[in-house]
Amino acid sequence: MTTDTSTSPAPTQRERRPGRGAKGGRRIGSHAFLVLMALYFVVPLWFLVVGSTKTNSGLFVGSGGALWFNDDFSLVDNIRGLFEHQGGIYWIWLRNSFIYALAGGIGATVLAILAGYGLAKYHFKGRTAYFTVLLGSVMVPLTALTIPTFVLLSDIGLINTMWAVILPSLLSPIGVYLVRVYSQEAIPSEMLDAGRVDGAGEVRLFVQVALPLLRPAIVTVLLLTTVFSWNNFFLPLAVLRDTDLLPVTVGLNQWQALSNAGAGGEQVWNLIVTGAFVSIIPLIAAFLGLQKYWQGGLSLGSIK
Amino acid sequence: MTTSSAAVDRGAGPVTTGERGTSSRRTASTSTIDSKRQWWGWLFVAPFTVVFLLFLIIPLGYAFWMSLHNKGLATGGESVFVGLDNYVRAFTDPVFLEGLLRVAKFVVVMVPIQIGLALLCALVLDTLATRLSKASRLLIFVPYAVPAVIGALMWGFLYSPRFGPATDVFGLFGMTAPNFLSSSMIFASLVNIVTWQWVGYYMIIIYAALRTIDPSIYEAARIDGANGLQTAVRIKVPMVSSSMVMVVVFSLIGTLQFFTEPTVLRSVAQGAIPPDYTPNMYAYSLAFSYSQFNYASTIAFALGIFVFIGSYIFLYLTRKQSGLK
Numbered sequence: 001m002t003t004d005t006s007t008s009p010a011p012t013q014r015e016r017r018p019g020r021g022a023k024g025g026r027r028i029g030s031h032a033f034l035v036l037m038a039l040y041f042v043v044p045l046w047f048l049v050v051g052s053t054k055t056n057s058g059l060f061v062g063s064g065g066a067l068w069f070n071d072d073f074s075l076v077d078n079i080r081g082l083f084e085h086q087g088g089i090y091w092i093w094l095r096n097s098f099i100y101a102l103a104g105g106i107g108a109t110v111l112a113i114l115a116g117y118g119l120a121k122y123h124f125k126g127r128t129a130y131f132t133v134l135l136g137s138v139m140v141p142l143t144a145l146t147i148p149t150f151v152l153l154s155d156i157g158l159i160n161t162m163w164a165v166i167l168p169s170l171l172s173p174i175g176v177y178l179v180r181v182y183s184q185e186a187i188p189s190e191m192l193d194a195g196r197v198d199g200a201g202e203v204r205l206f207v208q209v210a211l212p213l214l215r216p217a218i219v220t221v222l223l224l225t226t227v228f229s230w231n232n233f234f235l236p237l238a239v240l241r242d243t244d245l246l247p248v249t250v251g252l253n254q255w256q257a258l259s260n261a262g263a264g265g266e267q268v269w270n271l272i273v274t275g276a277f278v279s280i281i282p283l284i285a286a287f288l289g290l291q292k293y294w295q296g297g298l299s300l301g302s303i304k
Numbered sequence: 305m306t307t308s309s310a311a312v313d314r315g316a317g318p319v320t321t322g323e324r325g326t327s328s329r330r331t332a333s334t335s336t337i338d339s340k341r342q343w344w345g346w347l348f349v350a351p352f353t354v355v356f357l358l359f360l361i362i363p364l365g366y367a368f369w370m371s372l373h374n375k376g377l378a379t380g381g382e383s384v385f386v387g388l389d390n391y392v393r394a395f396t397d398p399v400f401l402e403g404l405l406r407v408a409k410f411v412v413v414m415v416p417i418q419i420g421l422a423l424l425c426a427l428v429l430d431t432l433a434t435r436l437s438k439a440s441r442l443l444i445f446v447p448y449a450v451p452a453v454i455g456a457l458m459w460g461f462l463y464s465p466r467f468g469p470a471t472d473v474f475g476l477f478g479m480t481a482p483n484f485l486s487s488s489m490i491f492a493s494l495v496n497i498v499t500w501q502w503v504g505y506y507m508i509i510i511y512a513a514l515r516t517i518d519p520s521i522y523e524a525a526r527i528d529g530a531n532g533l534q535t536a537v538r539i540k541v542p543m544v545s546s547s548m549v550m551v552v553v554f555s556l557i558g559t560l561q562f563f564t565e566p567t568v569l570r571s572v573a574q575g576a577i578p579p580d581y582t583p584n585m586y587a588y589s590l591a592f593s594y595s596q597f598n599y600a601s602t603i604a605f606a607l608g609i610f611v612f613i614g615s616y617i618f619l620y621l622t623r624k625q626s627g628l629k
Contacts, residue, residue: 030428034440037425041444041504044458047469051461059467066462066469115352122345130349137360139553139615143561143584144608147591147600148363148370168359176352202344231451233564234584238592249453256457257571273461276454283449288442 043067048280051273052078059269078274085268090275092244093251097230097279099162100247104169105226112172112221116179117210121187131180137173143234150238164239165247169229175221182217183210219293230283248279364608371602383598390602400603403583404610407560414495415555419548421499422506427536429507430514441511445504452501456568459497460485464572485573493573497565502558506551513547514540545625552622553615560611563588583607 047067051059053075082090118124119131149168153159158167187210195205211218236250243251252275259267287294371390373383394400429441447455461467463484470481484493517540525535541548563584570577579593580586583603591600 027432030432031434031436033428034437038440038443041447041500044462044500045446045450047462048458065472066467111352111355115349118345118348122342122348124342124345127345139557139612140360140364141557141561141608141611143563144367144604145360145363147587147597147604148367149359150591151370151597152363152366170355171359173356202341227449233453238588249451252457253453253568256460260571272457276457280450280454284446287449291442
């Protein structure tokens with residue numbers, strides 16, 4: 001697990017390397033490369049920031065061009081538009097996205113923590129076989145499951161409900177794998193045995209000994225599963241029909257398809273751009289705020 | 305009860321009671337306690353197992369079952385067993401084969417670009433510890449937090465000759481902008497979107513692995529006269545190979561299932577992306593536009609087999625690097 005604490009060795013090495021001119025040149029080159037890369041990854045998002053302040057026609061012809069602000073600043077109007085267009089359905093979509101991401105993310109994480117811990121710390125019958133099947137399932141493309149899941153869910157009448165999106169999102173074999181790998185490294189079996197000698201039950205051992213040690217894995221799996229549910233497109237597209245149930249991704253895609261096909265009244269480019277911009281703020285904020293948790297955690301999979 | 309699995313070295317006692325009986329009786333001999341405790345393993349695994357069965361094993365089995373049957377007007381609305389007919393149809397279906405070839409092309413082009421770029425960024429970042437480099441690391445990662453649909457919508461705007469900056473940018477150099485949404489450019493345009501979306505995530509994984517290398521190794525290499533490039537190629541890359549293997553597998557599986565970006569871009573790129581551009585899009589339109597659920601399941605299952613075999617072969621070839629024996 002390395003976070004910012006371990007950033008020291010590289011620069012000191014550089015300092016001691018012979019050939020100072022080359023060193024300076026190389027560092028400038030490296031920085032220039034990084035700045036170029038950062039521009040490539042951020043400028044498209046800048047377009048959303050700028051676009052969300054433009055009127056519908058201002059997006060086509062404006063004083064600022066595509067990557068700068070126009071003279072008139074319509075962000076507030078656009079946000080008001082999101083409340084008014086189709087009765088403010090955008091905010092229902094955004095709320096749905098939150099529900100799907102949190103329910104799917106938290107649920108999948110809880111299941112993955114329990115299962116990963118069980119697989120790592122109990123030598124139950126069939127454990128090896130179980131783990132082999134689990135590893136194999138990581139390679140099963142989830143989209144291959146969408147169509148049969150759709151048919152099965154409609155057989156039991158769950159289609160076109162929130163459950164149709166949430167329940168399949170609880171599945172995260174990769175999460176179980178990560179927790180299992182991490183548990184093996186981070187929870188000493190001796191510690192559990194010592195607890196047992198002192199008379200602690202298995203549940204108490206899990207809650208009081210294992211969970212605190214598993215915290216980095218919990219944060220990582222929670223982030224991965226939440227992002228997965230938040231980004232999901234194929235599943236909600238297939239299992240939802242009611243506009244009121246859509247997540248923001250599917251909803252905005254519908255607006256865009258309508259705007260492309262439709263006449264003037266249905267062309268709401270400014271609302272699409274503003275809606276897209278507003279919808280990415282929460283997750284970006286979460287990632288920036290939780291940096292120190294996920295940066296080290298994402299290397300979990302590479303620990304053997 | 306057989307004790308086939310190697311892991312059962314401790315608890316091979318007679319296990320007759322269900323999960324409930326485990327906690328109630330605790331006064332038995334040590335070995336029984338031990339064997340009973342192992343039932344807790346199943347208890348911990350049980351909730352996940354239910355979801356695993358309901359939403360992975362059963363749908364997978366059902367997809368296979370559906371692929372062996374047909375149902376429709378011709379069969380009077382009944383499911384009729386047709387054996388491998390659907391598979392014969394799939395593997396002689398030019399639309400499916402074309403889609404398969406197309407995603408294979410995406411794999412060949414997109415995976416090396418993404419992984420190469422991610423590795424390059426990670427290696428450069430690993431040699432620097434300035435504020436600028438930390439900031440770039442975050443900025444490169446940010447697209448991961450943007451849903452694929454939003455990313456594709458946004459690039460759709462940027463590519464568009466009506467909204468996008470391309471006309472202005474190319475105009476600066478006295479050139480006319482290419483039409484990024486034409487059928488000749490759409491492949492490259494899609495590669496760009498996916499690269500933009502995923503490089504940061506892969507970079508963070510590789511970077512995190514690079515940070516776990518013991519720096520005294522670099523010291524030794526430096527004394528032996530290795531320069532920065534040699535250290536990177538001969539030491540750093542081999543030492544993070546297990547992360548690289550993992551990242552390539554993610555990228556491979558994701559690319560073969562290509563669906564979201566071309567689906568979203570379809571409405572702006574009139575005519576450049578047919579509804580059956582990739583096998584997944586084909587399966588989707590068969591199921592939801594034509595109600596051919598059985599044949600759609602066959603396509604999905606056949607694609608699944610390809611993905612599974614593809615990643616399995618890759619993992620087998622790289623088993624030394626990945627540490628999975």
